[in-house]
Amino acid sequence: MNTPNLLLKRLLALGAVVSLVTLSTPATAVPVTIQTEASAGNAIANKSDGTGGSAVQPALITVLVIDSIGKPISNDTFLSSFPGGWTFKSIATPQGGCPLNQIQVLNLGNQQQGAYLIRVIPGCRRWVSGDYFYTFQISTPTQDGVALGKLTIR
Numbered sequence: 001m002n003t004p005n006l007l008l009k010r011l012l013a014l015g016a017v018v019s020l021v022t023l024s025t026p027a028t029a030v031p032v033t034i035q036t037e038a039s040a041g042n043a044i045a046n047k048s049d050g051t052g053g054s055a056v057q058p059a060l061i062t063v064l065v066i067d068s069i070g071k072p073i074s075n076d077t078f079l080s081s082f083p084g085g086w087t088f089k090s091i092a093t094p095q096g097g098c099p100l101n102q103i104q105v106l107n108l109g110n111q112q113q114g115a116y117l118i119r120v121i122p123g124c125r126r127w128v129s130g131d132y133f134y135t136f137q138i139s140t141p142t143q144d145g146v147a148l149g150k151l152t153i154r
Helices: 003-014
Strands: 033-039 059-066 086-092 100-107 115-122 130-139 143-153
Touching: 033 130, 059 130, 059 143, 086 100, 086 115
Parallel strands: 033 143
Antiparallel strands: 033 059, 059 115, 086 130, 100 115, 130 143
């Protein structure tokens, strides 16, 4: 197994918040550090917004983006999406679960420079108990970085 995959496997086994900087960057891109943490908030497993259920509650994911010298990276306020080159992606769900859908993005610059809040719900509108894994990546001509995160729903 190559070193990056072994590292990823060990980090996932720890269940800790993971922050990674990409190992290879475009020639002009500067590596950025991305830190992420997820909270279930009011999201509860087996609650749905189907005909007989209550509305599914979003989970919350925070993202902090800093440059190579520790300076926060902030952009304009976003209400539903990130700028080009900034990507949130659901990569694994518990058995029977659905990928996460980003429903709102807020720039928390008025509280913490470089911080963003992502509200997510499962695509099938029903939470399943377990771990949901996601990545947050920035890949632009001037910035490059990626972080892996885990959201646990009970």
